[in-house]
Amino acid sequence: MKSFVSQWEKLEWDDIRLRINSKTATDVEWALNARKVGREELMALLSPAAQDYLEPLARKAQRLTRQRFGHAVNLFVPLYLSNLCANDCTYCGFSMSNRIKRKTLDANEIARECLAIRSMGFDQLLLVTGEHQTRVGMDYFRQHLPAIRSHFSSLMMEVQPMGEAEYAELKTLGLDGVLVYQETYHPQVYRHHHLKGNKQDFFFRLETPDRLGRAGVDKIGLGTLIGLSDSWRTDCYMMAEHLLWLQKTWWKSRYSVAFPRLRPCTGGIQPASLMNEAQLVQVICAFRLFAPEVEQSLSTRESPQFRDKVVPLAINTLSAFSKTQPGGYADNKAELEQFSPHDNRHPQQVAEALIQSGLQPVWKDWDRYLGRAPAR
Numbered sequence: 001m002k003s004f005v006s007q008w009e010k011l012e013w014d015d016i017r018l019r020i021n022s023k024t025a026t027d028v029e030w031a032l033n034a035r036k037v038g039r040e041e042l043m044a045l046l047s048p049a050a051q052d053y054l055e056p057l058a059r060k061a062q063r064l065t066r067q068r069f070g071h072a073v074n075l076f077v078p079l080y081l082s083n084l085c086a087n088d089c090t091y092c093g094f095s096m097s098n099r100i101k102r103k104t105l106d107a108n109e110i111a112r113e114c115l116a117i118r119s120m121g122f123d124q125l126l127l128v129t130g131e132h133q134t135r136v137g138m139d140y141f142r143q144h145l146p147a148i149r150s151h152f153s154s155l156m157m158e159v160q161p162m163g164e165a166e167y168a169e170l171k172t173l174g175l176d177g178v179l180v181y182q183e184t185y186h187p188q189v190y191r192h193h194h195l196k197g198n199k200q201d202f203f204f205r206l207e208t209p210d211r212l213g214r215a216g217v218d219k220i221g222l223g224t225l226i227g228l229s230d231s232w233r234t235d236c237y238m239m240a241e242h243l244l245w246l247q248k249t250w251w252k253s254r255y256s257v258a259f260p261r262l263r264p265c266t267g268g269i270q271p272a273s274l275m276n277e278a279q280l281v282q283v284i285c286a287f288r289l290f291a292p293e294v295e296q297s298l299s300t301r302e303s304p305q306f307r308d309k310v311v312p313l314a315i316n317t318l319s320a321f322s323k324t325q326p327g328g329y330a331d332n333k334a335e336l337e338q339f340s341p342h343d344n345r346h347p348q349q350v351a352e353a354l355i356q357s358g359l360q361p362v363w364k365d366w367d368r369y370l371g372r373a374p375a376r
């Protein structure tokens, strides 16, 4: 069956890394003036040489963002349903070997969380779980998704990778989109950080967006965990290749990208490569030039000051007031959390900051576009 793996096999990590790192100022200027930013131009914009061109890059990214998306910035919030996980990842507080209190929300607790989230104004929800196929798998989603969906206009998921038929069924239960981050496109680094459980299967994860595309899921989110490999530039380029493949192959779906940086967590590791804030701006703006129509998302991993500066440039989707532990909105129990968010502002403060920047906070996605009636 066709999948990105056939394209990934043609990509040489070391060669790409070398090509990116050898780009010159002339290459960057060429890329900034190009009518269309293709593979070579993206490499130039991701390169160390582009760090001296942050201002023109940011100006062009902002212009393209306004052209494509106007002033709208969508606000969403994650709802952590469970911190059970059958995997061991070196960088995550939910890892099965971490001796933390485990919790999976039941119907009553979910309802309380939904009401607490709705009372803050959110209408777009991202459901998050650890990856525990048997305890928090399809039976659990069948049981709870319709009730959750009745509270919200838009429902995304970030859970364990599943099969095509399961995604098709989840769609009928109200699912609009799925985020599935590859973490790193380097197989040896991937193996080094995924020590136990199904997540060890690099290729099953790599093919997940193809299964989502085949199942006709409306929105597919890609991401790479910055700091896992020792070359974030190469990982970001690999993700761009992934995006190109998916857009060409599963063209009916919409796509989003994100560049989460490693954050401290229980038992966590130190990043193998550091990306500073200027470099994160560089990547976000480079992707705007490369894929102007693709949504970019920024989480509360980043600081309020940084988010306020970068959102007006190229961000379309923003989480706010995220609690990364099950039951975090109705009962705030920080000891269960996956990682520590950096921006803890109340959603209304985040919305106010957007307005101050001349942007329009949007709490609700487009029901009519999605072909169904509003939730209430």
Ligand code: SF4
Pocket (backbone or CB within 6 Å): 085, 086, 087, 088, 089, 092, 093, 094, 095, 096, 129, 130, 131, 199
């Ligand atoms: S990153 Fe995901 S799969 Fe890995 S331990 Fe954390 S929740 Fe589990």
